[in-house]
Amino acid sequence: MFDVQAIRALFPSVNRNDAIFLDNPAGTQVSRFVIEGVSNYYLNANANSGGYFTTSQRTDELVLNSRQMMRDFLNAPNVDEIVFGPNMTTLNMGLSRAIAQTLQAGDEVILTRMDHDANVAPWLLIARDKGLIVRWIDLDPETGRLDLESYARVLNEKTKLVATVHASNALGTINPIQFIAEMAHQVGALHVVDAVQSAPHIPLDVQAIGCDFLLCSAYKFFGPHTGILWGRYDLLEELPAYKVRPAKNKSPYRWETGTPSFETIYGTAKAIDYFQWLGEHYGQAHRAPFTHMSERAQSIHAGVAVSCEYEQQLVGYLLEQLATLPAIRVFGITDPAEFADRVPTVIFAHDDYTSHQVAEHLAKSEIYVWSGNYYALEVMERLGYAAHGLVRVGLVHYNTYHEVDRLMEALRAL
Ligand SMILES: Cc1ncc(COP(=O)(O)O)c(C=O)c1O
Numbered sequence: 001m002f003d004v005q006a007i008r009a010l011f012p013s014v015n016r017n018d019a020i021f022l023d024n025p026a027g028t029q030v031s032r033f034v035i036e037g038v039s040n041y042y043l044n045a046n047a048n049s050g051g052y053f054t055t056s057q058r059t060d061e062l063v064l065n066s067r068q069m070m071r072d073f074l075n076a077p078n079v080d081e082i083v084f085g086p087n088m089t090t091l092n093m094g095l096s097r098a099i100a101q102t103l104q105a106g107d108e109v110i111l112t113r114m115d116h117d118a119n120v121a122p123w124l125l126i127a128r129d130k131g132l133i134v135r136w137i138d139l140d141p142e143t144g145r146l147d148l149e150s151y152a153r154v155l156n157e158k159t160k161l162v163a164t165v166h167a168s169n170a171l172g173t174i175n176p177i178q179f180i181a182e183m184a185h186q187v188g189a190l191h192v193v194d195a196v197q198s199a200p201h202i203p204l205d206v207q208a209i210g211c212d213f214l215l216c217s218a219y220k221f222f223g224p225h226t227g228i229l230w231g232r233y234d235l236l237e238e239l240p241a242y243k244v245r246p247a248k249n250k251s252p253y254r255w256e257t258g259t260p261s262f263e264t265i266y267g268t269a270k271a272i273d274y275f276q277w278l279g280e281h282y283g284q285a286h287r288a289p290f291t292h293m294s295e296r297a298q299s300i301h302a303g304v305a306v307s308c309e310y311e312q313q314l315v316g317y318l319l320e321q322l323a324t325l326p327a328i329r330v331f332g333i334t335d336p337a338e339f340a341d342r343v344p345t346v347i348f349a350h351d352d353y354t355s356h357q358v359a360e361h362l363a364k365s366e367i368y369v370w371s372g373n374y375y376a377l378e379v380m381e382r383l384g385y386a387a388h389g390l391v392r393v394g395l396v397h398y399n400t401y402h403e404v405d406r407l408m409e410a411l412r413a414l
Pocket of ligand 1: 025087088089165167196226
């Protein structure tokens with residue numbers, strides 16, 4: 001049985017004080033695995049990469065271990081397809097700049113009205129630089145889902161790239177990502193997936209998704225501040241990466257500009273170790289869909305799957321409770337029959353207060369939520385809340401029913 005109290009005991013910051021962390025889509029707390037891993041790195045391996053001496057060689061071993069863990073987390077075919085960087089946005093800027101060199105004026109790119117700006121602005125910038133045409137997949141404000149008919153309308157033989165989010169950082173909607181990849185490939189376009197908000201909640205499998213690139217960020221899945229780019233090996237080798245001359249011209253190194261953050265890369269492996277632990281302790285019944293993977297990848301994926309099962313129950317409770325407050329309007333999927341298509345991130349408007357006023361009020365009770373647009377500019381525009389944004393409550397598997405009750409009490413007191 002999934003034991004949330006035992007899980008919380010592994011997260012010192014969650015356990016330490018009275019705070020209620022519902023700001024998870026902006027950044028999660030880390031487990032002891034990560035804290036001890038980063039600390040061990042500094043104690044035993046702190047050096048630059050590529051030297052002849054012990055600490056440098058340990059650094060290289062630990063980074064390789066992190067790439068292997070990340071390969072298993074994403075079920076990637078090849079360890080050299082895992083690129084580490086400062087964060088998702090910086091990695092996507094680098095990727096877009098390299099892809100831009102292969103495109104010509106008049107080529108088309110497709111973006112969505114659901115994406116975080118980190119998977120919009122990089123492509124708008126190269127479109128401006130190269131004279132590309134930008135087309136959009138629309139968002140249906142009523143359902144909180146992408147309008148896939150609009151995708152079919154804009155996709156054509158001039159489309160060279162489709163960039164879509166896997167799970168929205170605002171609405172929480174999970175997109176039919178395999179279908180989007182298949183459609184993109186039918187016209188020979190590349191498909192770039194932003195998996196920043198799916199990584200903490202959905203067992204990821206780049207081979208099953210069928211995309212060409214996928215990006216995520218460890219600090220959203222209980223790890224440190226580090227970004228990860230996965231790309232198909234042939235593309236990572238062929239594309240003209242922007243690099244300094246002495247750096248190795250081989251993937252993944254050609255994409256990792258400057259000295260990487262070794263301590264947080266190692267901490268990322270520890271965040272995945274934690275999922276493995278979860279899978280081994282609570283996820284036996286969740287292994288079946290992953291039996292084609294390595295033993296370790298099975299445990300990791302089962303760990304994500306078991307936490308997701310708990311989160312779906314908890315978000316059901318949160319939505320049920322929010323529905324009892326007439327002043328609150330929730331956007332996105334609220335029907336339990338459709339919960340498989342959402343992560344436990346919920347946005348809402350209050351009739352009498354702006355999102356910032358609500359967040360400030362909750363902060364007084366040590367309840368941490370987000371307000372504003374959280375860089376989901378297109379979503380806010382489409383929902384008609386560009387001015388003040390919406391309140392965002394983001395659950396993860398260390399949150400509890402009691403915390404939801406405390407949130408509701410504070411909302412009722414408004
Ligand atoms: C969906 C989504 N994509 C991209 C990003 C940007 O990630 P990073 O902060 O690693 O650049 C975020 C951050 O909130 C996000 O939620």
